[in-house]
Amino acid sequence: MALGFFMAGLHLNDIDKQFGSVTAVRNVELTLPHGRFVCFLGPSGCGKTTLLRLIAGLERPTRGRILLEEHDITDQPAHRRNFGMVFQSLALFPHLSVGDNVAYSLRIRKADPAARRRRVDELLELVRLPGYAERHVSQLSGGQRQRVAIARALAIEPRLFLLDEPLSALDAKLREDMQLELRLLQQRLGVTTILVTHDQREAMTMSDLIVVMGTDNRVHQMGTPLEIYRNPADTFVADFIGTSNLLKGVGRGVRQVEVAGRTLTVETVPGGLSRGGEVTLSVRPEDISVVPGPREGENTLQGKVTFVRDVGSSVEIYLDCGGVQIVSQSTPKSRPAVRQGDVATALLPPAACVVLTS
Amino acid sequence: MIEDKPGSAGARLIILYPAATLVIFFVVPFGIMLAVSFFQREPGGFYTTEFSIENYLNLFTALFGRVLAFSVFISAFCAAVCVAAGFPFTYLVTRMRRRAQVVWLVILVSVLSLSAVIVAFAWSLLLSQTAGVSNLLVWLGLMEKPVSWSPGFWALTCGMCYIAFPYTVLVLYPPLSRLDPHLPEAAQTLGAGPLVTFFTVVVGSMRSAIVATLIMVFAFTLGTYLIPQILGRPQHWTLSVLIIDEAIYRSNLPFAAAMSVFFMVVSLALVGLTMLIGRQKGPVT
Numbered sequence: 138m139a140l141g142f143f144m145a146g147l148h149l150n151d152i153d154k155q156f157g158s159v160t161a162v163r164n165v166e167l168t169l170p171h172g173r174f175v176c177f178l179g180p181s182g183c184g185k186t187t188l189l190r191l192i193a194g195l196e197r198p199t200r201g202r203i204l205l206e207e208h209d210i211t212d213q214p215a216h217r218r219n220f221g222m223v224f225q226s227l228a229l230f231p232h233l234s235v236g237d238n239v240a241y242s243l244r245i246r247k248a249d250p251a252a253r254r255r256r257v258d259e260l261l262e263l264v265r266l267p268g269y270a271e272r273h274v275s276q277l278s279g280g281q282r283q284r285v286a287i288a289r290a291l292a293i294e295p296r297l298f299l300l301d302e303p304l305s306a307l308d309a310k311l312r313e314d315m316q317l318e319l320r321l322l323q324q325r326l327g328v329t330t331i332l333v334t335h336d337q338r339e340a341m342t343m344s345d346l347i348v349v350m351g352t353d354n355r356v357h358q359m360g361t362p363l364e365i366y367r368n369p370a371d372t373f374v375a376d377f378i379g380t381s382n383l384l385k386g387v388g389r390g391v392r393q394v395e396v397a398g399r400t401l402t403v404e405t406v407p408g409g410l411s412r413g414g415e416v417t418l419s420v421r422p423e424d425i426s427v428v429p430g431p432r433e434g435e436n437t438l439q440g441k442v443t444f445v446r447d448v449g450s451s452v453e454i455y456l457d458c459g460g461v462q463i464v465s466q467s468t469p470k471s472r473p474a475v476r477q478g479d480v481a482t483a484l485l486p487p488a489a490c491v492v493l494t495s
Numbered sequence: 496m497i498e499d500k501p502g503s504a505g506a507r508l509i510i511l512y513p514a515a516t517l518v519i520f521f522v523v524p525f526g527i528m529l530a531v532s533f534f535q536r537e538p539g540g541f542y543t544t545e546f547s548i549e550n551y552l553n554l555f556t557a558l559f560g561r562v563l564a565f566s567v568f569i570s571a572f573c574a575a576v577c578v579a580a581g582f583p584f585t586y587l588v589t590r591m592r593r594r595a596q597v598v599w600l601v602i603l604v605s606v607l608s609l610s611a612v613i614v615a616f617a618w619s620l621l622l623s624q625t626a627g628v629s630n631l632l633v634w635l636g637l638m639e640k641p642v643s644w645s646p647g648f649w650a651l652t653c654g655m656c657y658i659a660f661p662y663t664v665l666v667l668y669p670p671l672s673r674l675d676p677h678l679p680e681a682a683q684t685l686g687a688g689p690l691v692t693f694f695t696v697v698v699g700s701m702r703s704a705i706v707a708t709l710i711m712v713f714a715f716t717l718g719t720y721l722i723p724q725i726l727g728r729p730q731h732w733t734l735s736v737l738i739i740d741e742a743i744y745r746s747n748l749p750f751a752a753a754m755s756v757f758f759m760v761v762s763l764a765l766v767g768l769t770m771l772i773g774r775q776k777g778p779v780t
Contacts, residue, residue, distance in 0.1 A: 195680050215683040216692075222684040228677035232700045241695075242685035293685060 146171035146329050147192065147297065152201035154187055161187040163354040165201070169331065169346070174323050176340035177333045179350035180377065185333045186225075186301055188350070192331065193299050194218045205296065220297040221290030225305060227282055229274045235261070235285050236270030242293045260288040263322070280311045287319070291326070298323070298330040304339065316342045337378050341366070349374050366421075372493050375419035382425070382463050383493075384418040394418060394492070397459040401436050403490040410492065417493045422466035424489030427454050427473045432482040436490075438463065442479045447472075456483055532752035542749050550753035559737075559754070563761065566717060566733040571765075573655045574712035578705060580656075581663035582671075586697060588664070589672040600668070603661040611658060615725035618654045619645045622726075651727040655719055659712045666711055670704040706773035710766050717762055734758050 147169040154162040162184040169175050177185040190196045192203065194215035203211045210218060230238050236257050237244075243253045261267055264284035274282065283303060290298065300319075304312045320343045323330045334340050340347050341362045349358045349365060351373045358370035369375035372383060386396040388410035394401050396418065403410075403418060410416060431439050440458030447453075452472045456463045463483050467473065475481045532550055534542045588599045621627050624643035632638040644650055678700060682692040698705070720735035734754065742751035 193684055195683070214688075215680070216686050216688050218684075219686065220684060222681065224677040224681055226675055226677050228675060228681035230678065230681075230696060230700060232702060241682070241687075245686050245691060245695075289681075289685065299684075 146173070146206065148204040149188075149192075150202040150204065152188070152191060152203070153199045154184070154191060154196060155199045160354055162191065162198075165356050167348060167356060167359065169329065171206075172327050172329055173345040174320065174330045174332070174343055175346045175348060176344040177331060177348050177350060178337060178340040178377075179335065180352055181335055183350040183352055184354040185335075185350050189299055189301055189331060189333050192297065193220055193222050218297075219293055219295055220299055221293055221295030222299040223283075223286045223290050223301065223303040225302045227286040227303070229282060229286055229289070231274060233274070234270065235266070235272045235274060235277070238274065238285055239270075239288045239292055241289060256292065260292055263291070264288045265318075279307055280315065283307065283315060287322075291328075295328060298328045300330065300332040302333050302335070304334075305336075312339075313342075319343065349377065351377075368491055369419055369493065372417055372419070375491075375493055380422055380464065382418075382420045382422065384420065384461060384463075386416055386418055388412055388414040388416055392487070394490070397438060397461045399438055401438075401485060401490055402487040403492055404488055406492045419491045419493050420463075420485055420489050422453065422464045424486060425463060425465035426467065426471070426484045427456065427465045427475060427481050428484065429473060429475050429479060429481055431480055434484075436485045436487060438483045438485065440481065440483065442475050442477055442481050445475070445477055454481070456481060458483065528752045529756060531749055532756050534749045536747045536749050541746075550750050551757065553750060554753060554757055562732065562734050562737055563758065565731070566735070566758075567761065567765065569651065569655065569723075569731070569733065570713050570716040573652060573659055573716045574709045576652065576656050577659045577663040577712045578667075578708050581660055581667055581708075582698070582701075582705065583693070585664050585667040585671050586693070589668065589674070590676075600665075603664055606657075606661045611719065611721045612725075614657055615654050615722045618650060618657065619725055621645075622647075622650050622653070646726050646728050646731070648727070648731060651723055651731050654722040654726045655716050658719070658722065659716050662715060663708055663712050666708045667701075667704060670701060674700065703773060706769060710769055713769075714762060714766065717758075 147167075149165050149167040149169075152162055152165040153160070165188060177188060179185045187196060191198050194210070194213060194217075198211065201211075202209055230241065233241070236254075239257045239260050240253050243256060248256070257270055258267070261269055264287050266281060266284050266288070269277075269281070269285075274285065277285065286303065304315050304319075307315060316339055319332075323343075332340075332343060344362060346359060347362055347365050348356055349370075351357045358365055358374045360368075365374060365378055369378060369381070375381045375383060384396050386394040386401070389395045389400055389412065391409035392402050392405060394403050394410065394416055401418070427442075438456075438458040438461070440456040440461075440463065442454060443457050444455040445452065446455070447469075449469070452467050452469060454465045454467070454473065454475060456465065465483060473481070531542065533546050533548065535545050535547050535549070537543050588596055591599070622629075622643070622645035624641050627641065627644065629638055629641040629644065633641050674697065678696050679692045682696040683689075687695060717733075718735055720733065720739050723731055723733045723736050738751045738754050738758070741747050741754065
């Protein structure tokens with residue numbers, strides 16, 4: 138595996154988690170390298186939060202072991218793991234001031250009061266809330282509470298920093314700011330971080346590695362954001378990450394696929410394609426270019442423009458190519474001169490046509 | 496803020512209903528009691544409507560002071576016992592599955608249907624020498640011979656707490672079931688064990704609910720007059736017993752009324768003090 142040279146961080150060994158008859162997490166086998174920012178990405182109900190809670194020690198796996206730097210921590214209770222966690226509800230202690238919330242773990246550990254105050258000031262500085270120690274939690278805005286929760290979790294100098302959809306309650310603008318801020322904070326501290334999210338844009342923005350989980354409660358793919366975007370492992374991942382054209386076709390050669398009566402040359406497939414076998418191609422809209430009028434040539438599909446969506450920063454063109462729907466996306470500068478109802482040709486470069494295993 | 500249209504007849508009528516209830520059932524009876532407390536007893540009759548503060552002056556006796564102190568003490572003690580036992584109990588109930596919670600609450604509510612008389616006699620039987628639990632302990636070899644635990648201070652405490660416990664749980668249940676389950680979990684991830692979590696986070700964030708429950712149980716147990724007579728010795732009789740005795744057996748209504756008014760003022764002062772202490776320790780806003 139390409140990531141083998143990283144220091145072994147967290148290893149999840151064949152984890153299953155059942156709640157009664159419901160399986161929340163199925164056969165999870167993961168190795169998360171040390172010091173990285175990892176996102177668990179998936180739709181709601183895919184078990185990503187349960188997986189995070191298993192790592193935190195708030196749930197016990199039904200089967201499998203959890204190892205941190207080669208030590209088995211499966212039976213270790215949450216309060217001995219020293220993993221900082223930020224909850225979706227933030228779970229700030231309502232009866233304590235901002236400073237006391239941040240200092241909670243230090244008080245539990247009976248840290249000396251002067252050192253405690255210094256550390257609280259340092260942490261509040263870090264999350265850009267200096268001088269807020271005396272405030273009460275109810276006096277803060279959503280974004281400020283967020284920062285307090287982060288500071289509180291970082292106060293224990295966590296071995297792992299776990300975040301359960303912490304940004305979902307914020308409005309869009311603040312959320313984008315916090316994503317950047319969190320990412321920069323993580324890079325500065327170098328702490329291994331796992332963030333659970335259902336927002337693929339958030340995952341792409343922040344993470345070194347993305348773990349994609351599906352509604353079948355399994356891990357579908359793990360890789361860098363670009364790897365996952367460029368080479369989705371299956372139809373689920375291709376569909377969930379960004380928008381994708383999923384084209385059904387039939388294998389016609391080692392690198393040839395027939396789609397809507399035309400033969401397309403595709404990205405090399407390990408072992409080649411079987412003749413006559415059904416395959417699904419994933420082509421990202423921004424990799425498809427559209428030219429006006431009918432045009433013959435390799436890797437082209439001709440069709441009729443059904444809709445043009447111009448949102449200013451990009452132009453999307455919808456084509457109907459003999460029953461196959463294709464979306465292309467281009468920048469306003471390279472906007473093709475086509476209008477609704479025109480005949481046009483879509484160019485699908487071989488490198489952009491990824492064959493999916495389904 | 497949305498304001499009701501001033502002078503809207505409907506809005507006034509709605510307020511009229513609780514106002515009328517309060518006046519008819521609380522203000523008027525209290526006014527009568529207050530008035531009677533300034534009247535004078537007529538031996539062999541009822542009372543005469545001559546104004547006098549003699550009844551209040553008569554309160555300042557050693558007996559009255561001792562009984563008042565004991566009443567306040569036993570009620571405060573029972574409130575403390577009930578909340579100390581009821582708070583962890585309620586917390587555990589709220590962490591159960593929904594169906595198990597319903598079973599526990601139904602059991603508690605069914606205890607409420609027992610009258611104080613039945614509860615008092617049941618406890619006096621349970622703690623008696625002839626048929627009580629001490630016989631069981633003798634049989635188990637834990638005691639030499641059966642003893643009588645009733646009447647006595649602890650028998651009285653048992654009976655009063657037994658009556659007040661379901662109310663304690665029912666008052667604590669709503670705020671505890673609204674407690675964000677992530678709060679204790681957050682404490683755990685910050686290094687707090689189960690006990691530390693319970694005391695620093697669960698108890699801490701429920702402080703106002705605890706103070707409110709203490710006041711409720713205190714006020715509730717102040718009024719018990721039957722249980723002290725069955726489970727307590729004469730020195731354990733509360734002020735309520737004394738008031739009943741004065742009002743019914745000695746037909747001295749003015750003096751009983753004066754005792755009641757004074758008792759109420761003392762308890763209100765104590766409740767106010769408790770609330771003040773509870774607020775000072777609360778969050779600074």
